Amino acid sequence: xxxxxxxxxxxxxxxxxxxxxxxTGVSFTELHSVPTVSIANNLVTIHxxxxxxxxxxxxxxKSHLEGQTLCVSGYKTTSEPEEDHDYDISLPAxxxxxxxxxxxxxxxxxRMPLTVTN
Numbered sequence: 352x353x354x355x356x357x358x359x360x361x362x363x364x365x366x367x368x369x370x371x372x373x374x375t376g377v378s379f380t381e382l383h384s385v386p387t388v389s390i391a392n393n394l395v396t397i398h399x400x401x402x403x404x405x406x407x408x409x410x411x412x413k414s415h416l417e418g419q420t421l422c423v424s425g426y427k428t429t430s431e432p433e434e435d436h437d438y439d440i441s442l443p444a445x446x447x448x449x450x451x452x453x454x455x456x457x458x459x460x461x462r463m464p465l466t467v468t469n
Contacts, residue, residue, distance in 0.1 A: 376424060377424070382410065384399075386455070396437050397437065397440070399412070399436060399437070423465070424455065
């Protein structure tokens with residue numbers, strides 16, 4: 352009987368730990384300011400201000416290219432960045448010179464266009 356209690360306690364603690372470490376997506380509405388985008392040659396720079404989401408949680412960014420659309424999304428992390436930062440993405444040489452659309456992808460798959468300034 353005593354072993355069963357320890358197994359149950361270990362199972363509950365492990366479940367709580369795994370739940371706390373889960374990274375979840377960041378919705379566009381959770382960002383404290385709207386990211387701005389600038390493009391120079393084959394380098395896209397996304398300027399983020401206010402990546403702190405509250406409760407010791409920050410947003411980390413990731414991106415992927417779908418044709419001529421750069422899809423940017425974020426996930427929540429407890430790793431504190433040193434400061435608000437720019438997120439640089441190098442495009443393949445084949446993408447240069449063609450119009451590029453940059454969108455924020457929400458966890459539900461919906462997309463919000465980001466304004467590109469040059």
